[in-house]
Amino acid sequence: MSAEIRSKCGLGYPPKPYTQNANECINRVVKSNLNCQKQTIPEFIKALKRTILRQETEIKLALTGQSDFKPKSEYSYLEVTEDRYFRMDLKQKEHVFKKFQNANLKSRHQEEDEGMFIDDTEHCGALTVTADGSGITSVPFPILKGLFEKAATLYHSRSDIVSFPGKPRASNIISKYFITSSTDAKKPHLVTILYTGQVTCDSNCPRWEIYKVCSHSIAAAEHCN
Ligand SMILES: [Zn+2]
DSSP: OOHHHHHHTTOTTTTOOOOSHHHHHHHHHHHHHTTTOOOOHHHHHHHHHHHHHHHHHHHHHHHTTOSSOOOOGGGGGGOOOHHHHHHSOHHHHHHHHHHHHHSOOOOHHHHHHGGGSOOOSOOSOOOSSOTGGGOOOSSOHHHHHHHHHHHHHHHHHSSSEEEOSSOOSSTTEEEEEEEOOSSOTTSOEEEEEETTSOEEOOTTOHHHHHHSOOHHHHHHHHHTO
16 A cells, blocks of 8 residues: 555554555455365364464464574564573563564565655664553653663664673673673674673662663663563
8 A cells, every 4th residue: 555545544654554465465364274165153262272373383483493484684683593582581571572572563565665754753672661661760761761762772883792702601601791882882782681681780770870780781681581
């Protein structure tokens, strides 16, 4: 559907992408899984559940490099290695999947349409957890919101987060990251993530020193799922 029509339909300015493809595609998938046979409603629900489960499994395999399918390059940041995935607990695995499901759609239509409209929307992408939904109450909300926005920029920039070289020396550490400092480009912050889920930034980070949360720790947590 053209950008002009989508805009007239109230899909925003610039308009969000919309096609019938997904509906038609899932219609075909469901029908073919039922061998195009008429079903009772309980049978249909059971069959639909199996289809959903199969698709979810396929997504999880693709995200961990175990499938013939692979995310497109613009979504490759959502992938995790097979080894790391199997070390995760159920909650962490679910987080990997959720992050994929909630990823901002970067569609071909959006790219084509961007030139047609004044770009007044945020395209840098968000994180899986928002400031609102984070449950962090120890930081004033306007500051927390700023930290999440900065963390999203760091996370999506691809060049602001670098893994610490080598394997972590301590067995309780999952990973360490160097993250660009906004005050001194020559001295990146060092963020450590423990198996307990605890994330710490270094003592040179003013926000960390005051609030025990900062944009670096949020960005690293997102990076590590
Ligand atoms: Zn920090």
